[in-house]
Amino acid sequence: MEGIEHKIVKVNGINMHVAEKGKGPVILFLHGFPELWYSWRHQIIALSSLGYRAVAPDLRGFGDTDAPHPVTSYTCFHILGDLVELLDVVAPDQEKVFVVGHDLGAYMAWYLCLFRPEKVKALLNLSVPFLPFTRQVRPIDGWRAFYGNDYYICRFQEPGEIEAEFSEIGTERVVKEFLTYRVPGPILLTKGKLFGHSADTPIKLPSWLSEEEVDYYVAKFDKNGGFTGGINYYRNSDRNWELLAPWAGCEIKVSAKFIVGDQDLVYHMPGIKEYIHSGGFKKDVPLLQEVVVMEGVGHFINMEKADDINNHIYDFFRQFV
Numbered sequence: 001m002e003g004i005e006h007k008i009v010k011v012n013g014i015n016m017h018v019a020e021k022g023k024g025p026v027i028l029f030l031h032g033f034p035e036l037w038y039s040w041r042h043q044i045i046a047l048s049s050l051g052y053r054a055v056a057p058d059l060r061g062f063g064d065t066d067a068p069h070p071v072t073s074y075t076c077f078h079i080l081g082d083l084v085e086l087l088d089v090v091a092p093d094q095e096k097v098f099v100v101g102h103d104l105g106a107y108m109a110w111y112l113c114l115f116r117p118e119k120v121k122a123l124l125n126l127s128v129p130f131l132p133f134t135r136q137v138r139p140i141d142g143w144r145a146f147y148g149n150d151y152y153i154c155r156f157q158e159p160g161e162i163e164a165e166f167s168e169i170g171t172e173r174v175v176k177e178f179l180t181y182r183v184p185g186p187i188l189l190t191k192g193k194l195f196g197h198s199a200d201t202p203i204k205l206p207s208w209l210s211e212e213e214v215d216y217y218v219a220k221f222d223k224n225g226g227f228t229g230g231i232n233y234y235r236n237s238d239r240n241w242e243l244l245a246p247w248a249g250c251e252i253k254v255s256a257k258f259i260v261g262d263q264d265l266v267y268h269m270p271g272i273k274e275y276i277h278s279g280g281f282k283k284d285v286p287l288l289q290e291v292v293v294m295e296g297v298g299h300f301i302n303m304e305k306a307d308d309i310n311n312h313i314y315d316f317f318r319q320f321v
Contacts, residue, residue, distance in 0.1 A: 017037070029044070032103020040302065061228070067229035075240055110123075264298055
């Protein structure tokens, strides 16, 4: 990670850790769960060498960024407030920036474009499409109806409960379980059989993830008190649903590209394929230029297919420079 600069900036009442490298138009990289700025290490190196300034924060609750204690401090508006102020601090001379998001970061990137489109030149999102929020069913009720009480987002809801179970199997085990998850179906966290098997089941790392890289995640999550900060995003699913009600039906009017692996669990969620490919996605994001489905690729696409994703980012954003 030679040449990557690290700094702490004050935004929205918290201290945020930012990794950056390069000069030129800013690309803001937004990570997911259970991830860190470090998930973008390949993109930071590649895009900074191609004339961009790559900026990758640890989001609120992750890594070396502050993790406020109240669960209610992790709504989508808290995160977006962090990001808008971050851009004002790190790129005051750039009216608009490029944005790349993955997982929770993609979710937040869609809403950044919805609420502050004047801040974004173009968006490339990975794994999570824009998810229009139905007003008929609360999100947690919907997940429970589809997948049952053991679905990971449902298990995340009770503060302290899943953290205690994760503590029993250890941070390293949890990181490896998530990052190596390849089943194109729901993550189930059955008590005593998390991720569908016993805690002594061997985990083989894929070629794109080393023990040393896992160690970085483990050290940061351990230092920050575990996974509570990231899990709190999911604990605000119903609260976000309430807060976002005034924007139901609004379109995202930023040029966008979307990439997903065909083995990604999100791609196999109920209704997602139909939404992506049958016109619903394009209706909600009218400036969506392209959807790419990568064969044989799982959820952590930016690490698994780093070179391909780097090329997609460069090829898409170059038309806007």
